[in-house]
Amino acid sequence: MNPYNIPDNAIITVAGTVGVGKSTLTGALASRLNFQTSLEQVDQNPYLEKFYHDFERWSFHLQIYFLAERFKEQKKMFELGGGFVQDRSIYEDTGIFAKMHADQGTMSPTDYHTYTSLYEAMVMTPYFPHPHVLIYIEGSLPSILTRIQERGREMEIQTDVSYWEHMHGRYAEWINGFNACPVLRLNIDDYDVNDPASMADILMQVGRTVGDRALV
Ligand SMILES: Nc1ncnc2c1ncn2[C@@H]1O[C@H](COP(=O)(O)OP(=O)(O)O)[C@@H](O)[C@H]1O
Numbered sequence: 498m499n500p501y502n503i504p505d506n507a508i509i510t511v512a513g514t515v516g517v518g519k520s521t522l523t524g525a526l527a528s529r530l531n532f533q534t535s536l537e538q539v540d541q542n543p544y545l546e547k548f549y550h551d552f553e554r555w556s557f558h559l560q561i562y563f564l565a566e567r568f569k570e571q572k573k574m575f576e577l578g579g580g581f582v583q584d585r586s587i588y589e590d591t592g593i594f595a596k597m598h599a600d601q602g603t604m605s606p607t608d609y610h611t612y613t614s615l616y617e618a619m620v621m622t623p624y625f626p627h628p629h630v631l632i633y634i635e636g637s638l639p640s641i642l643t644r645i646q647e648r649g650r651e652m653e654i655q656t657d658v659s660y661w662e663h664m665h666g667r668y669a670e671w672i673n674g675f676n677a678c679p680v681l682r683l684n685i686d687d688y689d690v691n692d693p694a695s696m697a698d699i700l701m702q703v704g705r706t707v708g709d710r711a712l713v
Pocket residue numbers: 513514515516517518519520521522644645647648685688689690
């Protein structure tokens with residue numbers, strides 16, 4: 498156990514919209530806890546760039562790809578007995594991305610049905626314990642758009658701002674209804690990954706949130 502009362506086998510998931518700072522916080526938390534990271538591999542994704550050029554053509558392929566990747570990561574975390582910080586949850590793939598494209602008509606109802614039945618079958622396996630805590634990072638749309646620009650992934654920069662705006666709104670609604678595990682909300686204006694005191698404060702909050710879970 499660490500000074501924050503976070504169990505060594507904990508699974509901490511970091512959630513939030515594109516560009517909000519998940520990967521950065523995931524790395525910072527894992528290094529302080531001596532946990533492993535479970536990261537999204539953007540560069541090796543064979544569909545992502547094609548998807549940004551043609552949502553309708555590639556959204557189903559991309560969702561299946563993400564589902565397969567997350568399932569493999571989930572299995573790995575389960576088999577290694579936890580001690581992970583995970584960059585993005587599977588709940589967001591289904592609750593934000595797949596649903597958004599189905600609702601907007603860029604994924605067909607048949608494809609969406611196939612996707613959700615596969616997702617449900619996967620979740621009903623032992624590999625899917627809920628995380629000990631989901632850290633939800635939030636921030637204003639202008640700050641997030643600035644971060645997307647500064648990070649410099651061309652495919653995201655070229656995407657219409659309305660896509661990010663819509664996603665930002667969906668995230669705010671989604672988190673209000675999310676109850677699969679305890680949630681710790683962090684605003685991007687309230688922490689600094691390079692400040693040890695700020696990180697210690699987040700870890701204390703994580704420890705308390707995980708402790709609350711044990712009481713449920
Ligand atoms: N706390 C922070 N303060 C300032 N910039 C940040 C912070 N966290 C992330 N960034 C920057 O914002 C951009 C997106 O961060 P990233 O962690 O890749 O987001 P995500 O994984 O949520 O898409 C990157 O350029 C990163 O350096």
